[in-house]
Amino acid sequence: MKTMTCKQLGGACELSFSAATFEEMIALSKQHGMEMFQKGDAPHLEAMQAIKKLMDSPEAMERYFNEKRALFESLPSE
Template sequence: MKTMTCSQLGGACEQKFSANTFDEIAKMVSMHAREMVQNGDAAHIEAMNEMRKSMTSPEAMNAWMEEKRNAFNSTKAD
């Protein structure tokens, strides 16, 4: 199991998430970010807007995901 924070995965806070795979942790952080945005959290709204700006094409989105996947893969297991 590996642990990363919301901010390490492109978010706005230091809440920790633990999972065995990148896909699992990405899903957890995505749900967390959506919840925070729905609650009106300004920092998460800004982080989401910045993420959207950087994903101007499918290639850019794939590059961003690959960067986060590599970060997960290089994180030491708990």
């Protein structure tokens, strides 16, 4: 298991997620993002806008995910 914060994943807070794989980590992050979206949390909405802007460029989005995956892989296992 590895732990990352919402902020490390491109979000807006220090909530921690623990997962065995990067894909599981992204799923937890997305679930949290949806909860924050439903609450109308302004900092998270801003972070989502930044990621949405990346989606306009497949290359930028791929770079973003590759950076987050590399960060996940570099973390120690718990």
